[in-house]
Amino acid sequence: MKIAVCVKEVYNLEQVKIIKETREPILDVPKKLDDLSRNALEEAIKIREKLGGEVVAISAGSPDLKKTIKEALAMGADRAVIVTDCSNSTPESTALILSKILEKDSYDLIIMGDASSDDYSGQMASRIAEILGLPQITFVSEIKEVSEEKITCVRDMDDYLEVVEADLPCVLSVTNEINEPRIPALKDILKASKKPVETLSANDLGVEIPQPYEIIENLAPEIDRRQEVIEGDAGDVARKLAEIIRREA
Amino acid sequence: MIDFPKNTVLTFSEEEELFRESVREFCERYIAPNWIEVDKRSEQNPMDIPVDIIKKMGEQGLFCIPCSEEYGGQGGTYTMATIAMEEIAYADPSVALAVYALLNTGWPFALELFGSEEACQEIIPEVAKGRAFFGIASTEPQGGSDVAGLKTRAEKKDDVYVISGEKTFISGVGEVQKLEWGGGWFTLARTGGEGHKGISAFALLARKNGELADGWEPTIYEDIGRHGLTTGGFKLTNFEVESKYLIGEENRGFYHVMEGFNLARIVVAAATIGASRWLLEQAVEWFRTRKLFGRNISAFQGVSFKFADLYARWEASRYFVYRASRLADKIYIEKDPSYKPLDLNVPVALAKNYGPETCVDLAEEVMKWYGAYAYTKEAPIFRAWLGPFSYVIGAEGAQNIMRLIIARDIIGREYLK
Amino acid sequence: MMKALVFAEKADHFNRISSKLKEMGFEVHGLSFAEANADHLYISEPNYDYASITAAMEKISDDVGPDLVVFSSTKLGKEVSARFAQRKNLPCITECLNLEVEGSSITVSRYSLGGKTIAKLRTSLPGVIAVVADAIEPSEQSFQMNIQDFEIPVSNQIRTVSREEKKREAVGLREADVIICIGRGLRKKEDIELVKELAEKLNAEIGCTRPLSHDYKWLPEERMIGLSGEKVSPKLLISIGVSGQIQHAVGIMNSKTVIAINTDENAPMREHSDYYVVGDLYEIIPELIRNL
Numbered sequence: 001m002k003i004a005v006c007v008k009e010v011y012n013l014e015q016v017k018i019i020k021e022t023r024e025p026i027l028d029v030p031k032k033l034d035d036l037s038r039n040a041l042e043e044a045i046k047i048r049e050k051l052g053g054e055v056v057a058i059s060a061g062s063p064d065l066k067k068t069i070k071e072a073l074a075m076g077a078d079r080a081v082i083v084t085d086c087s088n089s090t091p092e093s094t095a096l097i098l099s100k101i102l103e104k105d106s107y108d109l110i111i112m113g114d115a116s117s118d119d120y121s122g123q124m125a126s127r128i129a130e131i132l133g134l135p136q137i138t139f140v141s142e143i144k145e146v147s148e149e150k151i152t153c154v155r156d157m158d159d160y161l162e163v164v165e166a167d168l169p170c171v172l173s174v175t176n177e178i179n180e181p182r183i184p185a186l187k188d189i190l191k192a193s194k195k196p197v198e199t200l201s202a203n204d205l206g207v208e209i210p211q212p213y214e215i216i217e218n219l220a221p222e223i224d225r226r227q228e229v230i231e232g233d234a235g236d237v238a239r240k241l242a243e244i245i246r247r248e249a
Numbered sequence: 250m251i252d253f254p255k256n257t258v259l260t261f262s263e264e265e266e267l268f269r270e271s272v273r274e275f276c277e278r279y280i281a282p283n284w285i286e287v288d289k290r291s292e293q294n295p296m297d298i299p300v301d302i303i304k305k306m307g308e309q310g311l312f313c314i315p316c317s318e319e320y321g322g323q324g325g326t327y328t329m330a331t332i333a334m335e336e337i338a339y340a341d342p343s344v345a346l347a348v349y350a351l352l353n354t355g356w357p358f359a360l361e362l363f364g365s366e367e368a369c370q371e372i373i374p375e376v377a378k379g380r381a382f383f384g385i386a387s388t389e390p391q392g393g394s395d396v397a398g399l400k401t402r403a404e405k406k407d408d409v410y411v412i413s414g415e416k417t418f419i420s421g422v423g424e425v426q427k428l429e430w431g432g433g434w435f436t437l438a439r440t441g442g443e444g445h446k447g448i449s450a451f452a453l454l455a456r457k458n459g460e461l462a463d464g465w466e467p468t469i470y471e472d473i474g475r476h477g478l479t480t481g482g483f484k485l486t487n488f489e490v491e492s493k494y495l496i497g498e499e500n501r502g503f504y505h506v507m508e509g510f511n512l513a514r515i516v517v518a519a520a521t522i523g524a525s526r527w528l529l530e531q532a533v534e535w536f537r538t539r540k541l542f543g544r545n546i547s548a549f550q551g552v553s554f555k556f557a558d559l560y561a562r563w564e565a566s567r568y569f570v571y572r573a574s575r576l577a578d579k580i581y582i583e584k585d586p587s588y589k590p591l592d593l594n595v596p597v598a599l600a601k602n603y604g605p606e607t608c609v610d611l612a613e614e615v616m617k618w619y620g621a622y623a624y625t626k627e628a629p630i631f632r633a634w635l636g637p638f639s640y641v642i643g644a645e646g647a648q649n650i651m652r653l654i655i656a657r658d659i660i661g662r663e664y665l666k
Numbered sequence: 667m668m669k670a671l672v673f674a675e676k677a678d679h680f681n682r683i684s685s686k687l688k689e690m691g692f693e694v695h696g697l698s699f700a701e702a703n704a705d706h707l708y709i710s711e712p713n714y715d716y717a718s719i720t721a722a723m724e725k726i727s728d729d730v731g732p733d734l735v736v737f738s739s740t741k742l743g744k745e746v747s748a749r750f751a752q753r754k755n756l757p758c759i760t761e762c763l764n765l766e767v768e769g770s771s772i773t774v775s776r777y778s779l780g781g782k783t784i785a786k787l788r789t790s791l792p793g794v795i796a797v798v799a800d801a802i803e804p805s806e807q808s809f810q811m812n813i814q815d816f817e818i819p820v821s822n823q824i825r826t827v828s829r830e831e832k833k834r835e836a837v838g839l840r841e842a843d844v845i846i847c848i849g850r851g852l853r854k855k856e857d858i859e860l861v862k863e864l865a866e867k868l869n870a871e872i873g874c875t876r877p878l879s880h881d882y883k884w885l886p887e888e889r890m891i892g893l894s895g896e897k898v899s900p901k902l903l904i905s906i907g908v909s910g911q912i913q914h915a916v917g918i919m920n921s922k923t924v925i926a927i928n929t930d931e932n933a934p935m936r937e938h939s940d941y942y943v944v945g946d947l948y949e950i951i952p953e954l955i956r957n958l
Contacts (some may be wrong), residue, residue, distance in 0.1 A: 013780040015913075025783050067263055074267060091748070092757055117780055120893065121760050126716070135823035136716065138745045152827065155739050159834070163712075163827040170824075177880065183278075184271045185310035186323045187331075189264055203724035213756030213789035216773065220783050225924060226940040229931075237943050238953030241925060244941055245958070248923040249844050249866065249902045538931040652671065 001053035003044045006112040007037035009061045009068040023219040031064045036113025038181035045076040060097045062087035073192035074104040074184035081198045093209040095127035100205040114173040125173035135166045138173040250530045257513035265328025276340035284341035298427045307379020312353040321374030330354045331519040331553045331574040338523030342633035351516035352384040359509035368452045375430040382424040386416045386434035397445035401437035422481030431456025440596040441500040450502035459635045464488035472492035474635025513594045515573045517605030517645045525563045525608045562607040569600040601649035605640035667677045672696035674738035688807035698708035708816035717821035740797040742767045751794040760796040779892045781912040836890045844870035845900045847883045851907015867958045891917035910935025
């Protein structure tokens with residue numbers, strides 16, 4: 001089985017701070033492999049453990065990817081293909097870039113997270129599947145069966161759970177609950193540095209990055225809470241709270 | 250909260266940073282939520298050993314870090330081991346699990362350096378998997394620091410050494426009995442005349458493949474801290490050890506164990522710097538929340554200045570520890586001929602002296618800042634005081650012996666007589 | 667007049683979206699599974715297959731020539747909106763919290779950086795968006811209501827083997843006046859009983875942060891409040907043992923008054939609170955129950 005996993009580098013969101021006066025985010029924080037990308041990798045590696053084959057990690061982003069992609073290799077991807085000159089790209093352009101890479105090889109499965117934890121846009125699987133003319137199974141919370149010919153999955157939708165099957169090749173997007181991504185051991189980390197990483201540029205791929213929309217602003221919402229601290233022992237506090245509750249409820 | 254500031258001197262490679270992240274994640278998931286429970290349970294019953302956590306750590310590859318992959322080891326460096334112990338102790342500041350891990354990295358590695366092929370093939374893979382314990386058995390009832398004065402005797406009879414004597418204050422006496430395979434220790438016994446030139450080292454397995462050996466009689470002690478790892482003693486009565494378990498050359502054991510101690514002490518110090526970091530964070534959290542006389546407790550310079558001093562000692566101990574680990578890598582991993590095993594003596598003594606003392610001093614101060622609450626068992630801080638205290642009391646090398654090593658080396662042995 | 671084409675599998679979502687579009691001056695066309703408010707509506711048998719719906723929307727869109735295509739930002743809506751947009755080579759913005767028209771462009775807002783910021787984006791039409799329908803207040807509008815039956819072309823790209831409705835507890839978080847939200851400050855599942863006692867006194871609904879519903883499974887998923895869960899707007903929200911990570915905080919932002927109880931003076935939750943108590947919930951809740 002040849003499995004491609006589309007992964008994304010994201011800012012370490014917990015470390016992103018907001019400037020109080022301007023409400024701008026400070027993005028001088030390290031990047032890491034998105035959690036959902038790890039779920040996707042874990043699932044791909046489990047399939048490879050069962051059916052044999054190759055897992056290729058593919059990503060488009062900034063030069064920081066050279067470091068971040070090692071996390072994917074340490075988790076068990078056999079090799080990686082990265083594009084390092086498209087920071088701040090949109091789902092539209094990322095889908096084009098990744099598809100150009102994906103069409104060079106014939107993958108049986110293309111797996112990714114159902115969204116990324118920074119933008120939560122959730123468009124990649126649909127766009128890539130459409131460009132490559134493949135079926136898509138999104139929001140996969142469990143893979144029930146997989147063979148060289150077809151795959152059966154459980155989809156976790158808003159109001160229902162669905163069991164679907166599709167012939168391979170197809171595109172999958174997985175939920176955060178599908179598995180617990182492995183934590184790379186030292187041996188895997190040491191091996192990761194020796195795995196091949198192909199680095200491309202968006203130019204090489206002949207992709208022009210469209211700018212479909214304009215970002216007018218990206219600010220933290222105004223915080224207009226009173227932030228009044230209530231002090232005292234449990235009894236005092238309880239009395240004060242009871243008063244507030246009677247007033248506001 | 251307390252993390253490692255930008256540093257151009259104490260730097261780590263991308264792989265080392267990835268490894269640190271992975272150990273940190275493992276510890277956040279499996280060790281940090283459980284360490285207090287482990288300490289409490291083992292305090293009630295020392296033989297209640299966290300076997301499942303040990304197994305998980307084995308599966309994650311946290312034992313036998315510098316040992317060769319040929320023997321089931323991780324094929325890493327001593328610095329990688331140091332990073333791992335620092336992170337494990339940060340998650341478990343009672344240091345029980347960190348010490349389990351460091352003993353089962355340091356002493357299997359010493360076995361690999363000096364032991365026979367068969368012993369390595371048999372023992373190291375089981376230790377790596379978390380199914381066997383392999384530590385150090387040197388201390389005896391009459392003394393620990395005076396290694397050369399030990400009395401346990403080993404007589405050679407055909408192809409077997411018959412060993413009789415007694416060992417005390419040995420870590421792992423319970424683990425060897427409870428883990429799936431068993432295990433034992435890098436054990437010292439006298440095969441020749443008096444003094445350090447008559448001592449040999451053996452891989453003494455009290456239990457292998459689940460079966461207890463004859464002539465081994467254990468007792469378990471009730472420690473005041475570091476409960477998750479047992480301490481005990483054992484009597485050896487005509488205990489038979491096949492010659493394949495002789496470590497290195499006969500009567501050269503003293504020299505082998507001294508190299509082993511150097512290596513083990515680095516990771517001991519590594520554990521204490523991890524626990525120190527946890528303690529520093531407890532202090533900072535307290536400073537930010539606790540008020541008295543209308544101000545944060547850290548508004549009082551008596552408190553904040555003391556904190557700054559202890560913080561400085563923590564940072565300093567990190568430099569000592571990683572300086573020693575990088576040197577150990579040069580000698581034992583890279584096998585760079587311009588560095589010799591004896592070069593480690595002072596760097597290791599500095600690390601082993603500074604790390605544990607800083608940790609214990611810090612723990613004491615943190616408890617004083619917390620006040621009465623820290624005196625109750627509900628506050629976990631005392632566990633991070635008593636655990637590392639074992640290493641100030643003298644485990645793995647008495648503090649004053651460390652001072653002796655430094656003084657001898659710098660001033661000159663003849664001037665200390 | 668500009669034309670909008672809407673798809674939403676739920677009539678309520680459809681109506682919220684169509685009323686907003688009408689308010690903005692669009693002629694509203696739509697595809698739905700039940701009667702809904704539109705100028706020109708195509709009704710079909712329910713079909714939850716992305717390929718079928720994409721094909722249907724493609725056909726209708728080719729006929730109508732809309733300036734703006736709007737989906738509801740449900741899981742189904744998102745996956746179809748992106749596939750449709752890619753087919754038509756159009757940009758698509760999902761998880762939109764609101765929309766405004768400016769000439770031949772629209773401006774939308776959506777969460778970014780995991781919820782820490784709100785991004786305002788402008789895109790020129792024609793375009794595709796997926797809107798968080800619950801964030802849209804419906805308004806009274808009048809529509810032409812030309813209704814036609816429509817047959818969605820069947821697709822076999824993927825085959826549905828079975829479908830099971832999720833048993834959803836009827837949870838009144840959206841309608842509740844008072845909500846108590848619990849987080850990881852609670853040490854064990856049994857402690858929820860203590861919170862229930864308080865909830866009964868206040869006639870409050872209980873919600874929680876994601877770890878409690880999805881990881882520990884102490885409460886059903888429907889009770890999760892956050893970016894990927896419920897977004898609530900009670901008169902009073904009492905937050906107990908919640909650190910206040912942004913993915914949760916976005917769910918409570920529309921609460922009128924927020925009270926929080928936490929042992930950490932500097933938890934992120936403080937910024938999202940009107941009244942912040944630094945204390946032990948295990949001491950305070952019993953006292954509070956006594957005082958009410």
